[in-house]
Amino acid sequence: MEFETVILGAGAAGLMCAAHAGPNVLLIDHARAPGEKIRISGGGRCNFTNLHAGPGNFLSRNPHFAKSALARYTQWDFLDLVQRHDIAWHEKTLGQLFCDGSARQIIAMLMAELDRAGATLWLQTALRDLRKTETGFALSLDREGTRREVGCKTLVLATGGKSIPKMGATGLAYDIAAQFDLPVTETRPALVPLTFPDGRFSDLSGVSLAARLSNQHASFDEALLFTHRGLSGPAVLQLSSYWREGEDITVNLAPDLALRDILRNQRQREGRRQLGTELSRHLPARLVQHLSTRLNLSERLADQSDKALDALVAALSDWRLTPGGSEGYRTAEVTLGGIDTAALSSKTMQAQSVPGLYAIGEAVDVTGWLGGYNFQWAWSSGHAAGTAIATHR
């Protein structure tokens, strides 16, 4: 069978691309259903974009690469699409937009756009072999146990990254990139909880608070969650994208409190109060208990010198930790790194050295922050490739 365009991967980017790539498009996925990560995203409500999305919210070897696609299909364009499909939404926090109802509405919307464009979707279809031909590409497919030979002029890699193999994530896009001599930057799990093999926070499991997590590369003010294995929550997931094995992170447990002034004032007013009792008014009690022995929190406020109080504030606002590792691809929301942007056109997502081959979405070395940015990259890059394919056919 001959198609103009074959798109590998019916996830966020592939669905968006298929809706814009013009006629005679085949979209292939080995999963039973399209957009599985959309379905489970945002706790089932899909954080589908972010009002503040801009190039500064993305990591890539070339920080300028994402600019063009993000500018040509913005968060406002996607929001407009959502509204045209009568999907109710709300802003949760920090510009993050979620469905009021279900993430399935976003999948249904993209499927409706796919149908409108007349694209064909083959699910439970695996790629067995791929060759370059004079006019394009030849694919050997296994569709529900039946061998299918398919030819196309244009091939789009939209199979995402390696995160959550249980959900069908594979490194197929990287393998195909290697087959066509496209460089792939180092890939690693990102937006992932950090672990401490000694289980030092297991007594704190479930405790959360607003904190500032930082290292020499970045700083995030968001929620921090202690788990049996270590640290999680938005602030940790964000910083994990900027962390490497062996590096320290710094936790500020009270970024919004003038703790120094509070403790000095309370020393005057409530001098007989224990440090731990006072701190429990501002921080979770279990956390204060956990820190109690190390920081001598059973001592009375009145017995503290200015220097001692300053040292305590420093210990709480500059808590240095060295994570042992991360939870890895098993729970990582995304894969950092991917097909090197140096090999792609930032306008069309087409490979510079292989005419007709495109790469979009998470497969590419563009990784967003937590908060709807990764879907926005999927929509923007999918749209960039789709419109380029439709225009140049």
Ligand code: FDA
């Ligand atoms: P995506 O992974 O969506 O799609 C790839 C498709 O290719 C899949 O359908 C897969 O089955 C298919 N495929 C893979 N290998 C294949 C093979 N060998 N053969 C055939 N098909 C193959 N982002 C965000 O912005 N807001 C959010 O709320 C969330 N929430 C979230 C929760 C969880 C639990 C995860 C794991 C991730 C998120 N994300 C997110 C990240 C977001 O889901 C992700 O960045 C996008 O889905 C990437 O879109 P892609 O289309 O590039 O890949």
